[in-house]
Amino acid sequence: MTASANVRLRLETVRLTALFDRTAAVREVSILFPAHTVTAIIGPSGCGKSTFLRCLNRMHELSEGGWVTGKVLLDEVDIYASDVNPIQLRRRIGMVFQRPTPFPTMSIFDNVAAGLRVNGRRPHHEMEEAVERALRQAALWDEVKDRLHASALELSGGQQQRLCIARAVAPEPEILLLDEPTASLDPAGTQRIEELCHELKRLYTIVIVTHNLQQAARVSDYTAFFYMGRLIEVGRTHELFTKPQVEQTEQYITGRFG
Amino acid sequence: MSGRTVRRRIASGVMTGLVATLSFTAVLALVLILGDLIAKGASSIDWAFFTKSPVPAGESGGGVANAIVGSGIVVGLAALIGLPIGIGAGLFLAEYGAGRLGFLVRFIADVLNGTPSIVIGIFAWTWMVKPVGGFSALAGSAALAILMIPMIARTTEEMVRLVPHSLREAALALGYPRWRTSLRVVARTALGGIVTGCLVGIARVAGETAPLLFTALGNLNFTTDVRQPMQTLSLQIYVYATGPFDEWHRLAWAAALVLMALVLILAMVARWVTRQRHDRVR
Amino acid sequence: MTTLPIEPVPAPPPSIETPSTEPRWASLRGVNASDRIYKGVLTVLALFLPLLIVALFVQLFVSALPAIKRFGFSFLWTSTWDPVAEIYGAAPMIFGTLASSLIALLIAVPLALGVAIFLTEFAPRWVRQPVAFLVEMLAAIPSVVYGLWGVFVLIPFLRGYVVPTLKALLGWTPFFQGVFYGNSLLAGGIILAIMIVPYIAAVSREVLLAVPAAQREAALGMGATRWEAVWTAVLPYGRAGLIGAIILGLGRALGETMAVTLVIGNRHDISLSALQPAYTMAAAIANEFSEATTSLYLSALFEVGLILFVITVVVNAFARLLIWRVARGAAVGSKAL
Numbered sequence: 001m002t003a004s005a006n007v008r009l010r011l012e013t014v015r016l017t018a019l020f021d022r023t024a025a026v027r028e029v030s031i032l033f034p035a036h037t038v039t040a041i042i043g044p045s046g047c048g049k050s051t052f053l054r055c056l057n058r059m060h061e062l063s064e065g066g067w068v069t070g071k072v073l074l075d076e077v078d079i080y081a082s083d084v085n086p087i088q089l090r091r092r093i094g095m096v097f098q099r100p101t102p103f104p105t106m107s108i109f110d111n112v113a114a115g116l117r118v119n120g121r122r123p124h125h126e127m128e129e130a131v132e133r134a135l136r137q138a139a140l141w142d143e144v145k146d147r148l149h150a151s152a153l154e155l156s157g158g159q160q161q162r163l164c165i166a167r168a169v170a171p172e173p174e175i176l177l178l179d180e181p182t183a184s185l186d187p188a189g190t191q192r193i194e195e196l197c198h199e200l201k202r203l204y205t206i207v208i209v210t211h212n213l214q215q216a217a218r219v220s221d222y223t224a225f226f227y228m229g230r231l232i233e234v235g236r237t238h239e240l241f242t243k244p245q246v247e248q249t250e251q252y253i254t255g256r257f258g
Numbered sequence: 259m260s261g262r263t264v265r266r267r268i269a270s271g272v273m274t275g276l277v278a279t280l281s282f283t284a285v286l287a288l289v290l291i292l293g294d295l296i297a298k299g300a301s302s303i304d305w306a307f308f309t310k311s312p313v314p315a316g317e318s319g320g321g322v323a324n325a326i327v328g329s330g331i332v333v334g335l336a337a338l339i340g341l342p343i344g345i346g347a348g349l350f351l352a353e354y355g356a357g358r359l360g361f362l363v364r365f366i367a368d369v370l371n372g373t374p375s376i377v378i379g380i381f382a383w384t385w386m387v388k389p390v391g392g393f394s395a396l397a398g399s400a401a402l403a404i405l406m407i408p409m410i411a412r413t414t415e416e417m418v419r420l421v422p423h424s425l426r427e428a429a430l431a432l433g434y435p436r437w438r439t440s441l442r443v444v445a446r447t448a449l450g451g452i453v454t455g456c457l458v459g460i461a462r463v464a465g466e467t468a469p470l471l472f473t474a475l476g477n478l479n480f481t482t483d484v485r486q487p488m489q490t491l492s493l494q495i496y497v498y499a500t501g502p503f504d505e506w507h508r509l510a511w512a513a514a515l516v517l518m519a520l521v522l523i524l525a526m527v528a529r530w531v532t533r534q535r536h537d538r539v540r
Numbered sequence: 541m542t543t544l545p546i547e548p549v550p551a552p553p554p555s556i557e558t559p560s561t562e563p564r565w566a567s568l569r570g571v572n573a574s575d576r577i578y579k580g581v582l583t584v585l586a587l588f589l590p591l592l593i594v595a596l597f598v599q600l601f602v603s604a605l606p607a608i609k610r611f612g613f614s615f616l617w618t619s620t621w622d623p624v625a626e627i628y629g630a631a632p633m634i635f636g637t638l639a640s641s642l643i644a645l646l647i648a649v650p651l652a653l654g655v656a657i658f659l660t661e662f663a664p665r666w667v668r669q670p671v672a673f674l675v676e677m678l679a680a681i682p683s684v685v686y687g688l689w690g691v692f693v694l695i696p697f698l699r700g701y702v703v704p705t706l707k708a709l710l711g712w713t714p715f716f717q718g719v720f721y722g723n724s725l726l727a728g729g730i731i732l733a734i735m736i737v738p739y740i741a742a743v744s745r746e747v748l749l750a751v752p753a754a755q756r757e758a759a760l761g762m763g764a765t766r767w768e769a770v771w772t773a774v775l776p777y778g779r780a781g782l783i784g785a786i787i788l789g790l791g792r793a794l795g796e797t798m799a800v801t802l803v804i805g806n807r808h809d810i811s812l813s814a815l816q817p818a819y820t821m822a823a824a825i826a827n828e829f830s831e832a833t834t835s836l837y838l839s840a841l842f843e844v845g846l847i848l849f850v851i852t853v854v855v856n857a858f859a860r861l862l863i864w865r866v867a868r869g870a871a872v873g874s875k876a877l
Contacts, residue, residue: 057431059427059430059431062427062430085572087433087434087435087572088433089433090430090431090432090433091432091433092433094431094432095428095431097424097427097428097431099424101422101424101425101427101428103425103428103429103443103447104425104447105446105447105449114429114432115432115433118432118433118434118435118438119433164428167432168431168432171432171433266765266768267765269765269767270765270766270767270768271767273767273771274662274766274767276654277654277657277658277661277662278654278658278662278663279654280650280651280653280654280655280658281654281655281658281659281663281671283651284651284652284654284655284675284678284737284738284741285671285674285675287678287734287737288674288675288677288678288681289674290693291681291685291686291689291734292677294689294693295685295689298692342585343585343588346581346582346585346586347582347585347586347588347589349582350582350583350585350586351586353579353582354579354582354583359583359586362590363586363587363589363590365857365860366589366590366592366593367589368856368860369593369853369856369857369860370589370592370593371856372788372791372792372795372852372853372855372856372859373596373795373849373852373853373856374794374795374796374797374822374848374849374852375795375797376795376797376822376825376826376845376848377596377600377795377825377845377848377849377852378596380600380825380829380841380842380845381595381596381599381600383829384599384603385599404592407588407589407592408589411586411589435572435574435575436572436575436578436579437574437575437577437578437579438574440578441578461680462680464682465680465681465682465683465684465685466682466683467682467683467684467797467798468683468797468798468822468826471826471829471830472829472830492682492684492798495684495685495688496684496687496798496802499684499687499688499691499692499802500802507692510688511688511692514684514685514688517682517685518681518682518685521680521681521682522677522680525676525677525680
């Protein structure tokens, strides 16, 4: 089944298999991520969702014994081609992790600007504009605009996670990868970030890994269900949750196993 | 309560008491030594002590100005040589030290840390004094640098390893190349600990005498020329302590007090730096 | 296996926030030379250490070669040290090194282990920091200051109170014979003991802290007293590491120079009595290196240095291996000066 002509694909994987030495954590996954959508990846613990996500920005190979077969196409270019520089690639793809990881020795401003600075020098006013834009996109600007040079550690957990989102979007990546971004946050913080997903998808293509089914239902346009490293089913969120095609999907969604 | 339980309780109490006593004995030694230093040394310390150099044998008065400056120069130069190599080796161990080379370097560093400093001293003599034909502060600094490097390497490695892996990953995910992650994110976060390790290494080396005996040699005159023999506080104490004059013994105590105070100040500063960073990261 | 059922997605509403879609990015191709340079620089700096230890060994060996060729293995058991006749034997120094270290261990091990156990198991929180700090301060005292204290405080104290007592109680043993003049094996051993206590204590403490709390708690949960929990659950678990700590302390004691040379008497003599003057390898080098007038004399001293170096390397390597088994490669003992 192919895409319709007037839909732009951002990211596509073709029979992607991710391994740790000899063990496959992700098996032969082929999936499309259309532009400006949010795709949620769900599945029980250990099913390979995070590993899969980390393959999309070539972070998997940084793990001990990690390697990959298959292809990942970013705008038709296979990112695993031998002449592709993974560092350049990662600047085009933003990632936010489970726990907020602000750089402790840097101020709020410097944290957000961190991703910009690796891309070469820019005049200071451009930097300031970019930081403000990123903080607004992360819905953090109002809370920190008066203390941009304070330490990033003065923020609360939820604010720090939004700071990490700002840091990830500041370089204007094309894809945003979110690995259980609300796992360590309280309900209020979780809600803020879920609202963000809705807003951010106008600008970016988002893939979010979550173990929280309700969150997936709230936030995403498409949902993919993984189990034991394989992609079991993928479809429009509403349909997947109400009329799953595969029995395993239904069992997971109804809580038959976790 | 049965008799057996009572006996066990008593035994436990006795052993606790024994262990506490042993601890306090150990601490007592420290208190005694420091107390003696102050008691015997403090009275000899006056302004002249810090500003004058030693006077000829048998005369009274004189001070350790040349030794204090000498210590500063020799130790400072040693730090200049030793810190970059030590920190670099430590960063290597933290970043790339997982493999066999890393194991080897780490093991060797630990073994070198236990090598007697006198052996390092005669080694430095062979390379820096014998070929040149003369003793020098430079040779002394080289010996001290050799002592410092394995120490600093291990403390740097330990401090960098403490930085959470997630920070490194966050930087890499932003597209930071590995060298930049290592320096600007990881090492920068660990900086407080690295500095502490360096200060502790410097403090340790500042008190050394053996490696300087045949390199810097010592000098009764005031000099700042690093190609000449130079006096340090530690060498001065040794000369005074082994001399025949009571006057010299008195001065030895005073010099020891000054050396001890300097070492303690360095150690305190090191702890203060750690606490500063610790409070900020909190 | 499955692909997404794709439907047209509405184009995003035009807004000033939409990033431009022109290629803004550097090409995805290319390599990063800077990473390789970084690794190269660090590797070179790190290689300094293996280079150093090899250079040390080679240079000591080469300098000692004349003496080795002249005396062979008899160097190790000859007691004569005669610079005039040019006959050199290191036996008294080797004996003195081992004997003084043994005395030091006998005194230091109970003290140091006591401190370590006290600090990790028994001390109330408010005591821990100050006592740990004080013990660390002991490690900061330079060797020459210990020597100074040894000459002017310890030795008179020994002469006045301790030795008469020892002679009264144990004068019948061969260990306390002869007249006590002050500078002696005993004084050397005691000073060494005080010097290595903080080192053994610091390393032991880290070893004990590495023992999982579960061990202790399991014992306490079964009704053991505090001491029994330590004796039966904690200490056996950390045993390898504790032995390693002790051997590390031994390594330190073997190489100590300044404090020892100030109090041990510096005499090429072997005697079972701890009250007699003695010599250690490190002290001999410190004392005689500048007076070595002939090249054979110097070479003999280098051979002494070589023997000392080899012994300490072996001892330290052994100790570190033991400690690694418990603490898994952490820089244990690095905070102990």
